[in-house]
Amino acid sequence: xxNAESRKLLRTLIPSGLIATKAWLQEKGxxxxxxxxxxxxxxxxSLKPGVYTRETEPLQWKGVMTSxxxxxxxPVHVGGLTALELEGLAHYQSRGKLTSVQIYSEAQxxxxxxxxxxxxxxxxxxxxKIWPQSLMYERKFLREEVWHESLPALRYSGxxxxxxxxxxxxxxxxxxxxxxxxxxxxxxxxxRKIDALLRACSSIKAKRLFMWLAERxxxxxxxxxxxxxxxxxxxxxxxxRSGRLDSKWNITVPKEM
Numbered sequence: 001x002x003n004a005e006s007r008k009l010l011r012t013l014i015p016s017g018l019i020a021t022k023a024w025l026q027e028k029g030x031x032x033x034x035x036x037x038x039x040x041x042x043x044x045x046s047l048k049p050g051v052y053t054r055e056t057e058p059l060q061w062k063g064v065m066t067s068x069x070x071x072x073x074x075p076v077h078v079g080g081l082t083a084l085e086l087e088g089l090a091h092y093q094s095r096g097k098l099t100s101v102q103i104y105s106e107a108q109x110x111x112x113x114x115x116x117x118x119x120x121x122x123x124x125x126x127x128x129k130i131w132p133q134s135l136m137y138e139r140k141f142l143r144e145e146v147w148h149e150s151l152p153a154l155r156y157s158g159x160x161x162x163x164x165x166x167x168x169x170x171x172x173x174x175x176x177x178x179x180x181x182x183x184x185x186x187x188x189x190x191x192r193k194i195d196a197l198l199r200a201c202s203s204i205k206a207k208r209l210f211m212w213l214a215e216r217x218x219x220x221x222x223x224x225x226x227x228x229x230x231x232x233x234x235x236x237x238x239x240x241r242s243g244r245l246d247s248k249w250n251i252t253v254p255k256e257m
Contacts, residue, residue: 006034010043014054017063017151021110022050024071048112061101061120062147066154068103068113075136076105077155080125081174083162084182086145091181104157104165106136128202130168135200141193159186160193167206167213171239176254183213191224198225204233208249216257 013028014020022035035052038044044052053059069076077083080102084090098121103109109124127136135141141161144153157165163186170179201207207230214222236250243252 003034006030007043010038011054014044014052015151016055016057017060017148018067018070019047019051019053019059019064020067021071021112022052025052047117048115051112051116059116059118060147061099061118061122062145062154063151064113064116064118064120064122065101065103066147066152068109069155070152072105072107074105074107076103076107076109077136077142077157078102079104079157079162080165080169081162083143083157084159084166086156087143087159087162089159089182089185091178091185102165104130106133125165125168130165130201130203130206132200132202135197141197158190158193160189160197163189164197164201164203164206164210167209168203170205170209176240176257179209180213180216180257183210184217187217187219187221189219189221191221194221195225195229198230204231205237205239205251208232208237208251209239212246212249212251212253 009028009030010025013025013030022032025035026032035044039046039052044054045056046052065078078086078101081090082100082102098119100121100123102123102125104125104127106127109122113122141158142155143158144155146153156162163182166174166182167179170176198207198210211227232249236245236252238252240252240254244255245252
């Protein structure tokens with residue numbers, strides 16, 4: 001029979017709509033035998049080996065991500081294009097059969113994440129070539145969505161951080177045209193946050209492309225930035241094949257832009 005105190009702790013650790021791993025439950029004080037018995041009794045529902053939920057209702061990707069943010073040792077957040085979508089700034093969304101969620105973390109994501117039956121593709125982006133470790137702990141560059149009133153909020157990149165994350169993927173998975181449309185809609189960015197992020201960002205490509213796009217749209221916040229204080233590296237960067245060279249930022253861009 002399941003211990004009443006352990007049952008109460010289990011309900012606290014896995015509210016309806018969230019998931020947890022066996023290892024994390026053990027870290028929080030639940031005996032592994034208790035967890036096994038909870039699965040056998042139907043109190044816990046096994047999603048994949050070692051991954052559980054308490055309810056049979058369909059999981060949402062936001063519940064999975066919120067759970068991951070509770071369990072991961074290193075900071076992990078929704079970022080890039082998905083973060084801009086959450087802010088209503090993405091212009092158009094993917095029409096694919098799977099929902100694509102962009103996840104940013106220094107640490108690799110658990111193997112079970114993309115094996116869950118929730119019609120979602122969690123796309124991992126390592127952050128070591130974009131952000132210093134210290135910045136990943138800075139909550140001021142993140143926003144929170146209260147997606148369920150009784151559950152923890154989902155953390156995601158604010159638009160200042162998200163657009164730089166997006167630009168690291170141009171032109172591999174994000175087109176110049178899409179990036180240009182995104183920048184056009186970012187008229188209310190915080191110059192203070194952008195300044196801090198441009199100082200911290202490790203991606204030379206993203207910073208040069210950000211400045212080129214910002215100048216194209218001449219947003220009001222642009223005049224508050226200090227380009228001389230940012231490290232833009234040296235040499236040319238070929239971003240667009242057979243494109244034209246922008247001599248100021250030393251990047252090749254599409255000839256038609």
